[in-house]
Amino acid sequence: MSTDSKNMNTTTENGLPTILPDLSAHQTEGDVDRLRLIENGQVIPAVIHEDINDEDIILEINKLNLWYGNAQALYDITFEVPRGKVTSLIGPSGCGKSTMLRCVNRINDLIDSVRIEGDMIIDGDSIFAPGVDVIELRKRMGMVFQKPNPFPMSIYENVVYPLRIDGVRDRAELDEVCERSLRGAALWDEVKDRLRESGLSLSGGQQQRLCIARAIASDPEMLLLDEPCSALDPVATAKIEELIQNLSGDYSILIVTHNMQQASRLSDYTAFMYLGNLIEFGPTYKIFSKPETKETEDYVTGRFG
Amino acid sequence: MSNELNNPFAATDQERQAREKEKFIKLSTQLITWLLVIPVVAIIVFLVYKSWPALSVEFITENPKVRMTAGGIWAPLIGTFFLVLVSLIIAAPIGILAGVYLNEFARDNWLTRFINLAVVNLAGVPSIVHGLFGLGAFVYFLGMDRCLLAASCTVAVMTLPVIITSTKEALASVPMAFRVACWNMGATKWQTIRTIVLPNSISGILTGVILQVARAAGETAPILFTGAMISSRVADSGWDAWVPYGLEDRFMALSYHLYIISTQWQNVPESFKFGTAAVMIGLVIAVNSISIGFRIYLRSRKKW
Numbered sequence: 001m002s003t004d005s006k007n008m009n010t011t012t013e014n015g016l017p018t019i020l021p022d023l024s025a026h027q028t029e030g031d032v033d034r035l036r037l038i039e040n041g042q043v044i045p046a047v048i049h050e051d052i053n054d055e056d057i058i059l060e061i062n063k064l065n066l067w068y069g070n071a072q073a074l075y076d077i078t079f080e081v082p083r084g085k086v087t088s089l090i091g092p093s094g095c096g097k098s099t100m101l102r103c104v105n106r107i108n109d110l111i112d113s114v115r116i117e118g119d120m121i122i123d124g125d126s127i128f129a130p131g132v133d134v135i136e137l138r139k140r141m142g143m144v145f146q147k148p149n150p151f152p153m154s155i156y157e158n159v160v161y162p163l164r165i166d167g168v169r170d171r172a173e174l175d176e177v178c179e180r181s182l183r184g185a186a187l188w189d190e191v192k193d194r195l196r197e198s199g200l201s202l203s204g205g206q207q208q209r210l211c212i213a214r215a216i217a218s219d220p221e222m223l224l225l226d227e228p229c230s231a232l233d234p235v236a237t238a239k240i241e242e243l244i245q246n247l248s249g250d251y252s253i254l255i256v257t258h259n260m261q262q263a264s265r266l267s268d269y270t271a272f273m274y275l276g277n278l279i280e281f282g283p284t285y286k287i288f289s290k291p292e293t294k295e296t297e298d299y300v301t302g303r304f305g
Numbered sequence: 306m307s308n309e310l311n312n313p314f315a316a317t318d319q320e321r322q323a324r325e326k327e328k329f330i331k332l333s334t335q336l337i338t339w340l341l342v343i344p345v346v347a348i349i350v351f352l353v354y355k356s357w358p359a360l361s362v363e364f365i366t367e368n369p370k371v372r373m374t375a376g377g378i379w380a381p382l383i384g385t386f387f388l389v390l391v392s393l394i395i396a397a398p399i400g401i402l403a404g405v406y407l408n409e410f411a412r413d414n415w416l417t418r419f420i421n422l423a424v425v426n427l428a429g430v431p432s433i434v435h436g437l438f439g440l441g442a443f444v445y446f447l448g449m450d451r452c453l454l455a456a457s458c459t460v461a462v463m464t465l466p467v468i469i470t471s472t473k474e475a476l477a478s479v480p481m482a483f484r485v486a487c488w489n490m491g492a493t494k495w496q497t498i499r500t501i502v503l504p505n506s507i508s509g510i511l512t513g514v515i516l517q518v519a520r521a522a523g524e525t526a527p528i529l530f531t532g533a534m535i536s537s538r539v540a541d542s543g544w545d546a547w548v549p550y551g552l553e554d555r556f557m558a559l560s561y562h563l564y565i566i567s568t569q570w571q572n573v574p575e576s577f578k579f580g581t582a583a584v585m586i587g588l589v590i591a592v593n594s595i596s597i598g599f600r601i602y603l604r605s606r607k608k609w
Contacts, residue, residue: 145486
């Protein structure tokens with residue numbers, strides 16, 4: 001029972017009263033209620049499993065705080081996302097999973113009232129540094145949303161859209177990227193004879209795979225998936241899940257999901273969030289089989305949330 | 306009684322009353338809506354009936370002759386055409402660009418709200434006030450004198466608010482998800498607008514512009530002081546018949562012509578007055594039909 005956490009002694013750094021001497025020792029104390037403390041506005045240091053230290057890191061999230069106007073939505077989030085693996089964010093609605101994801105490609109910038117403190121470092125480069133061009137940053141990320149959102153244009157044009165906005169006109173290059181991306185998204189065999197048809201003529205699951213093809217067309221470093229299966233039927237969901245597993249390795253994938261079976265099936269690492277706080281982060285099998293906090297255990301076994 | 310006992314779903318008195326009330330409300334709203342058609346049909350039938358003796362191809366293609374008691378309405382008709390054309394050339398780009406800015410770029414702050422308020426209020430300004438504004442601003446202050454250009458500018462100012470508003474509405478009807486998807490791929494706002502937003506809203510924008518044709522063609526007050534003239538010598542054939550007015554010329558226009566022959570001129574046959582009105586109404590109906598056709602086409606193509 002490893003209860004060590006590298007964040008264990010940050011309580012005073014956060015300026016909090018040290019009424020929480022050793023949170024990870026809940027198994028022995030049993031009645032430190034983190035959830036109630038969080039609801040009362042305390043910032044609780046997360047429990048980070050040590051296994052992440054052995055991984056190659058692509059994204060470092062460092063004391064990330066986020067406010068919508070005056071309402072704080074993320075509190076001191078600190079963890080690291082491994083390269084070439086699938087990392088899932090789980091937690092009850094409103095816990096800040098999607099907000100977290102949208103910070104990575106700074107799409108939150110488009111909301112006027114958002115204010116961010118802390119930093120995220122991708123491959124050694126700060127995302128929030130003054131000189132960062134969000135356009136360039138977003139080209140290094142591919143994002144897929146809950147609801148499939150192909151453009152009302154042909155399947156072909158949907159996939160090569162990222163190249164079009166970069167001014168690529170070379171037909172051979174476009175054709176090659178189109179085929180490679182559609183193959184990557186496991187859609188090529190289904191649509192290769194009708195690339196000129198509208199992307200909106202596809203079924204929901206195919207549309208979502210089209211969106212994934214579009215997201216990987218510009219060869220991004222990370223894929224950000226925001227509940228990509230929640231609008232799909234079980235068959236389409238299974239296909240997308242298989243696809244995500246095939247894509248990991250080539251891409252580092254960060255996925256937000258409501259579905260805990262999905263998180264446990266798909267991901268290598270799991271972060272459990274609650275009301276804007278990270279509670280626990282570690283290898284998926286540990287989070288789901290022997291979590292270090294009682295709250296995570298309660299959540300993954302369906303006792304709350 | 307026994308029947309009611311057997312039927313567990315029989316209506317109670319209260320439900321029966323509610324049902325009666327519903328019937329009454331439905332019938333009265335239906336009746337009032339149907340009544341709306343009467344004025345339109347009456348105007349058209351009356352106009353066609355009264356103008357029948359004058360209506361002919363010559364009535365449209367010939368210039369007014371013999372102190373407007375003979376000939377046709379070619380000179381004012383072509384004048385109205387150029388008035389509409391020039392005013393749209395001025396108003397459409399300005400209105401569409403302003404609509405794009407307000408819907409796609411502008412942040413929600415006091416300046417944006419002030420601009421929106423100004424647009425709404427501009428739409429509510431009476432047309433005679435537009436006419437006087439045009440007289441002061443274009444004819445005198447900018448020194449254009451009374452001419453086709455000054456009148457077109459005045460009409461353009463008048464049609465701007467509706468073009469801006471309809472552009473904004475057409476752009477707003479493009480789902481936000483498309484824009485977000487573009488931005489996530491690293492497209493700039495302008496790339497997003499050019500490749501996704503405009504192609505999917507252009508029919509709606511054009512519909513709004515076309516609807517303004519009818520308005521520009523019909524208004525009398527804005528051109529009254531800014532360029533319309535009672536009578537102009539227009540060639541009967543050849544190039545000069547098609548382009549009789551330069552931008553700096555005064556011109557004849559249908560609406561003003563109708564006003565003149567109805568109130569200022571003696572001995573004009575009655576069928577000429579109604580004929581002019583009928584041609585104007587015909588133009589408006591034709592233009593509106595085009596715009597309705599556009600709208601139907603737009604809806605049939607939309608798949609989201």
